[in-house]
Amino acid sequence: MKYNEISHISHPQHNLKFEYSEFPFKCDGCKEVGIGSRYKCATCNFDLHMHCAVSSPAIYHPFYTKCSFQFLLRPPGNIPRFCNACEKDVTGFVYHCKTCQFDLHPCCAKLPMVLDDGEVKLDLYKKMSAACHKCGRKGRSWSYRSRCKKYNLHVACVRDMLMESWPDIYIGHGKGRNLDTRIPSLKNTLQSHHRKRKGKAEKCCEMAGLALQFVISAVLGDPTALIAGVVGSLMSRG
Structure with missing residues (x-):
């Protein structure tokens, strides 16, 4: 549920206002990276993910x-x-x-159990027997797998990519830099599991990249089509 302005026990000094930004931020609640929807204190430069700001006292998860x-x-x-x-x-x-x-x-x-943009549909699994498209390993963390069963992505691998690409995102440093230097690139990040004709291989990589975009946007706390598009366009640079 979205509110335009809230108060939060973790930041009693000022109210936090909802805003939507294409620039990455560090959530001062969970200490993880975010992008898109957030609650922000403009005075203190204090940010919270939507899920951190408007939390539930208790939740149940279908995996547990x-x-x-x-x-x-x-x-x-x-x-x-x-x-x-x-x-x-x-x-x-x-x-x-x-x-x-x-x-x-x-x-x-709060990771969605299904990511669907009409072209790529991915389901969240607690444990996968298929190899991850990023690391090539099986098991490990929760994973998103495409309905076509060609693309599997560990949530842990996506986290690794983000942290490797944004070493200075903490404490808000590096705000003056170009955003594309802090977004993970698709180059050399996905394992190649196909040997097809050039056209089909390019399409396979394109779909794998699209799958990765949606998982990244979900891990960042805003699995909307707009954010996926923003992440995707930035990832294609460089």
Whole structure:
């Protein structure tokens, strides 16, 4: 649910206003990368993902039917924790199951079960037996798989790409740089699993790239067609 302006316990000084930006940001709640829809404090340069700003006190996830995930402002306990969806560290806002000790980043907890733009349709799986199009390995984290069964992408691999490409996104540094230097490039990122005629091979790579665009937009917290298009156009540069 979207509100034009909200107050949030993590930033009591000022209200946060909804805005839509094509520029990447670091969420001050979950500490992860975001793009698109966010709640922002213009005075303090404080940003929250939509899923972090308008959270649910508790959620259930179809992958963990016996778990009740409670929303917390910080990870419980004093030991390092990781997200069971993307396998990345949890350092801020989190959905935590006290019984099973599972953790989910807010954006990972809200990953759509289906991504569909009318041309590419991908389903979210907890575990895949097919190899990832990025790393070539099986298993690992949650994955998106295309309905045609040609493209599999680990959520963890997409996270890796983002973090490798945006080393200085934290604390808001690098804002004066061209955006295309901080968006992952498709070059050399996808494993080639086809040996077809040139035209079909190009189409295969094009569809794989489109699949990757949609997974990236979902991981960034805004799986809209517009953001997928923005990410896609920027990824094609360089």
